[in-house]
Amino acid sequence: MRKITERYERNKKRTSDSDRTASGSSRLDADLNANLERIKNELGTSPDLVIRRFKLRLKKELQVAAVYMDTLTDKNIVNDFIIRSLMSPSLPEPPDGIESPEGAFRYVCDNALAVGQIEAVADWPTMSLELLTGKTVLLVDGWDECICGNTMGGERRAVSEASTQIVIRGPKDSFSESVATNVGLVRRRIRTPDFAFESIKIGSITQTTVVMMYIKNIAKPPIIDEVRIRLRKIDTDAILESGYIEEFIEDNWLSPFPTIYNTERPDIVAANLIEGRIAIIVDGTPFALVVPTVMSQFFTAAEDYYQRYDIGSFIRFLRYVAFVIALFGPAAYIALTTFHQEMLPTPLLINLSGSREGVPFPALVEAFLMEISFEILREAGIRMPRAVGQAVSIVGALVLGEAAVQAGIVSPIMVIVVSITAIANFSIPSYNLAITARLLRFLFMLAAGFLGFYGVMLGLIMLVAHMNSLRSFGVAYLSPLVPVRPEQWKDFFIRLPHWTVRSRPDNVAERTEKMPSGQGPHIDSDGSGNAGSGGVKP
C-alpha cells in the first residue's frame, strides 16, 4: 500500500507541475494554443474529445479551432453547420477591420455560422460546462472569447410508447431521457405564450438540467415561488432521477404516502399544467414530477378523460374499491377468523373452519406467510430477465396455489384472499401509491392479528388522521374531500362529462374558470336531442 501511495504522490507532483502552466485564471487566454492545452489538461485523456484545428481564410489567415465532445454532439450539425460553413467560399464579403482578431471573431459570430443557437463566452468554467453539455466551442487565435454553438445530440432513446401508464385509448407517446425532447412533447400540446419555463442546474457534479414548467395566470404565484425556493435550496452532488428531487422537496418525508405525483406521459403533464399545477422535468429520466398533489390524482388515469364519462366514472370508482381491498383484504380475513367468528353467517363459518382445519398456524401467521411469499415472487418477477420471469411465475403459481394448499400449510380461502388483494393492488394506476398500500397492509394485518376489528379501526382512524395532516405545497392532501369542496367533486370519485367541469380546483389554480357557463352538450335545434341535461342556454 505504501508503494502505491508513494507512486501516487510522485505522479501528482508531476501533473501539478504541468498544470501550473495552463490553469490559473478563470478567463480564457487570448492565445489559441494555450487554451487548447488547458482544455486537454482539464478534460484529461478523454477519448471523445475532438479538437479540430483549421485556418480561416478571410483577408488574413486566422487560426481557428473547433472543440467538441464526440459522444455528446450531433456530428452532422458540427460538420455541416460549423466547420463546413466556416470553410465555404460563399461567405459574405468581410467588412473592414477584419484583420484584427476581434473583428474576425465578431464576423464569425454574426455571419459565418449556420447553427441555430450561439453565444459568446469569455469565462472558463462556463465554457467547459458548455463543452460538457454537448456544445461545440469555437476558439479564435488572438482573442479571449469563444463561440459556443448548440450542437447537442448524440445517442438517445427515441420517443416510444409509455411503459408504466398504458392506455387503450389516448396518445401513445411518452417522455424520453432528454429534457429538450420532453419539453417539446409538452410544448406541442399547449400553445400559449403564457407557458413559462424556468431552468436551473442542480447537482455540483452532474449539473443536471431541471426545468420547472407552469402556465402563467393559471398557476398560483405563491406555489410557484415555493417550488422555486425548494428547488434552489437543493445542494447535492448528483441528481440522476426525478426521485432525487422528489425526496429533497417533498413536504413530509416520514409519511408512507407519496405527496408528489410522477408520470411519464406528456398528456398527463399537460392536463395538470392546465389545471394550474407545476411540472418539474429532470434531464436524464422520463419521469416528470407534478406538484401540488392530492390523493385523488393517484386514482386518476389519463384514460378516464378519453373514454366516455360513464365508463370513466365506473372504472375510477372501481379503483377506490380496489384500494380499500388492497389495504384491508387480509386484515379483514384475519380479524374475522380469529376474533369475530360470530359475525359470519353460519354456513360460511362452517365452510371457513372446515377449510382451515389442519392448517397448523394461526390466521395471522398464515396470512403473513402467503403475503410475504407473494411479495418476494412479485419482486423476483419484476427484476428478472424476461426469459426467467416466466419460470418465476410458473413456480410461483404452483407454490402459492395448489401445492401450499395440498400440503396443508395454508387454507384455500387464504389463497383466494391473497390473490384478490394482489389483483386489487395491481389495479391502482400509480405504482407508488400501490407500494404504500402494500406496506400499510402489513401493519393492518398485525393490528387485526392482535386486536381484531378494534385494531383495524384504530389503525384506520390514525391513518385517516395522518392523511389529513399531509399537505403538498400547502394543498391539503385529502382535498376536495377534506376540506370539503363540492364543486370539485365532479371530477373526484367519479368523472362527470367535460362540459360540467367548468372550473379548475381553486386551491391549486389562480384563475379557475375553464369555460363559460353556457357551455353544454349539443342539443338539436328542435330541442328533442339531449333533453334533461342541465346548464344549457339556447
Added chain:
Amino acid sequence: MKTSTENLGPLHLFSWIVLFELGSAVVIPIGIDAKQASWIVILLGCGIGIVLMAAVYGSLYRMFPDLSLTGYASRIAGKGVGWTIGFGYLLYFLYIAGRNTRDFGDLLAASSYDVTPVFVINVCIVVAVGYVLHLGIEVFGRTAFIFFVFTGGLFLLILVLVMFSDMADARRMLPVLPDGWQPVRKALYPTNVTFPFGEMIVMAMFFPHLKQRWKPIRIGIWAMLLSAALLCVAAFVNISVLGIEIASRTTFPLFTSLSRLRLAEFVQRMDAVVLLLLIISSFFKIGTFMLAAVLVARDLFRTDNYKTLIFPVGLVVIISSILMAGSLTEHLEEGLTIVPYYLHLPFQFAIPVALLLVGWIRRLGGNVSS
C-alpha cells in the same frame, strides 16, 4: 389562546360534536328506565342541553369570543380563583376522559373481547388518541368529519335494515308514556340532563379555534339536534326490534337488536356495525376530553407547545381508567350516583352559571373588557 394556525371549519366542528355526543351514548341505552318514553327523555335532555348551551356557554362565548373556558374563567374571577377553577376543570376533564376510557374498555370486553385484558384495550385507544391529538386540533376536526360521514353511512344501513326486515314492529313503541311522567323525570334528573348533552361544556375549550365569521353556538345546537335524532333512532331500533322487556334488560340493546336483524338471508349478524359505531364515537369522545385537558393544562401551566402535554395527560388517563374502580359494578355505581351530583352538576351547571352572573355584574361595573 388565540391560535391562527389551527382553524376548525364549520363542518368539522359540527361532525366533531355529533360524534362526541354519540360517544358511548349510542350503545348504552339512554333513558331506558322510562321504557317506551326513552325518546322523550333523549329529546328533553337535548332541549335542556341546548338551553344551557345557548344561554350560558353561548353568552360566555359572546362575552369573550377569543377566549376558551379557562381564559375567561380567570378573566372573570380573577387570577387566583380563575386558576383554581381552571384546575378543577383540568381534573374534571381528566377524570371524565378516564371514565370514558374505562367505559369503552368494559363495553368492548363485554361485547366481543372477553379474553383481552381491559388494560390493553385502554392503552391502545389512548395511544391512538394521543397520536391523532399530536397532529393537532385541525387534523382532529378533519378526521372527525370523515368518520362522521362514515357513521352516517352506518346509521343509514341500520335504518334500511330495520325498514326492510320484518323483525321490527313499530307498535312496540306504544304506549307512549307507559307509567306517566314520573319515570321520565327520574331518568332525566340527574343522569340524562348531564349525559350526554351537558358534557358540551368541554366544547367551550375549542370554540375560539373555529374559523372567523362562523357561529359555534349555532353549529353546536344543530349538531346536538342531529345527535339527539340519531340517539332516538337507536332507541327506536332497540324497542321496535326487541320489545321493551328485552331492550331494558340487555346491557347493550343495539348489539342484540342488530344481531337479530337479517335481510335476504345474506345480510345478517350486523352487530359489527355497532362495534364500529362504538369504536368511532368513543374514540372522538375520549379524544375530546383529552384534548380539553391538554388545552386547560397548557393555559394553566403556560406551556407554549401543547403537544408536549399529550403524553402526561394520556398517561394519567390510562392509569386512572384502570384505578378509578375495582370492578364494573363499582364503576357503574359511581357513575350513576356520585358523578352526576358531585361532578357533572357543578362543572356543567353551577360554575358556568356563576361565571356568567359574575361576568354580567362586573361588566355592569365596567371592570371586564372582552
